[in-house]
Amino acid sequence: MERRTIGAAALEVGAVGLGCMPMSWAYSGSRQRGDESLRTVHAALDQGVTLLDTADMYGPFTNELLVGRVLKERRSEAFVSTKVGLLVGEQHIVANGRPGYVKRACDASLRRLQTDVIDLYQLHRADPEVPVEETWGAMAELVSAGKVRALGLCAVGARAGRRSGARLHDGTIRQLERVQQVFPVSAVEAELSVWSPDALEALLPWCEARGVGFLAAMPLGNGFLSGTLTPGEGFEPDDVRARHPRFTAEMMAANQPIVAGLRRIARRLSAAGTQEAQGAEDIEVTPAQVALAWVLSRGRHVVPVPGTKRACCAAENAGAAGLRLTAQDLAEVAALPAAQGSWD
Numbered sequence: 001m002e003r004r005t006i007g008a009a010a011l012e013v014g015a016v017g018l019g020c021m022p023m024s025w026a027y028s029g030s031r032q033r034g035d036e037s038l039r040t041v042h043a044a045l046d047q048g049v050t051l052l053d054t055a056d057m058y059g060p061f062t063n064e065l066l067v068g069r070v071l072k073e074r075r076s077e078a079f080v081s082t083k084v085g086l087l088v089g090e091q092h093i094v095a096n097g098r099p100g101y102v103k104r105a106c107d108a109s110l111r112r113l114q115t116d117v118i119d120l121y122q123l124h125r126a127d128p129e130v131p132v133e134e135t136w137g138a139m140a141e142l143v144s145a146g147k148v149r150a151l152g153l154c155a156v157g158a159r160a161g162r163r164s165g166a167r168l169h170d171g172t173i174r175q176l177e178r179v180q181q182v183f184p185v186s187a188v189e190a191e192l193s194v195w196s197p198d199a200l201e202a203l204l205p206w207c208e209a210r211g212v213g214f215l216a217a218m219p220l221g222n223g224f225l226s227g228t229l230t231p232g233e234g235f236e237p238d239d240v241r242a243r244h245p246r247f248t249a250e251m252m253a254a255n256q257p258i259v260a261g262l263r264r265i266a267r268r269l270s271a272a273g274t275q276e277a278q279g280a281e282d283i284e285v286t287p288a289q290v291a292l293a294w295v296l297s298r299g300r301h302v303v304p305v306p307g308t309k310r311a312c313c314a315a316e317n318a319g320a321a322g323l324r325l326t327a328q329d330l331a332e333v334a335a336l337p338a339a340q341g342s343w344d
Helices: 034-046 062-077 099-113 132-144 170-180 203-209 249-254 256-277 287-296 311-322 327-334
Strands: 003-006 011-014 051-053 079-084 086-088 093-095 118-123 148-154 187-191 213-217 302-305
Touching: 003 213, 003 302, 011 079, 034 062, 034 311, 051 062, 051 302, 062 079, 062 099, 079 099, 099 118, 099 132, 118 132, 118 187, 132 148, 132 170, 148 170, 148 213, 170 187, 170 203, 187 203, 203 213, 249 256, 256 287, 256 327, 287 302, 287 311, 287 327
Parallel strands: 051 079, 079 118, 118 148, 148 187, 187 213, 213 302
Antiparallel strands: 003 011, 086 093
16 A cells, blocks of 8 residues: 655555544444454555554543554554543543643553554643643653654544634644644644545645644545435434434435535546456446545545444555546546535
């Protein structure tokens, strides 16, 4: 798989990563199976994926334990990203950015992951009760101690703090400017996909100008852009999409033209690939691969991190690294209708 270099620390990762969250958190609990999840991580590594993205809150804790079982066998093949800063309660999630807690949480993550160093340690959310510089300073001390190689900031929850009239990531950029004065930011993780391109406006250019890597979270739109979800099919109560305004039956039906456009491009690329193969095995390109290839085309510092709990999907997603969209393909994606249904 193509390798991409992110951050001032020149961290090298496979062009497509693996989001491990669905294996333990936020998606249909009845479909979360440990053995299948382990096969999924192994399948991703077999395909050249190196970036494994997890967090201590996923489960909580069980996702890091699962990834740790794989790392025990294949640590040298993996680039481990985990996150700190959120505590999960019975009915709520709260931020904790106190320096002492951050250091204890790092030690706990290292034990669960069965490794002596975390490649990328991300601040999941800033604690409104603690100056972000203090939290970041504690994280920087972990780098000095050799427990962490590089630091990142996760901006996936930026919408919750959006102010009227402000661009989506203005608050994140202000935080980044502050912590950059304490210790270099190597990567930012934020949502970016065909149906959620907000990061292109300001956050992605900010990262590119400073040599900061960009980890594209939810590059398949929580599964919608794969074309495998049926409007009106519904979701289990513990699935985040059951409460999401873009995943009502009405909005999913209204946004089908986006999937249809990706499918149209995929068919054309499949036909072209089969023709080039001159009678060899048919080459099938999927809508998910087109969506990921679009994210990859946004810059050499961009690494999509699609989440999945199925080995076949991990292999399919990895295949997007070898897909190159033409100018015509990119123009067609740009001409697709904007997604309907607010995320706010």
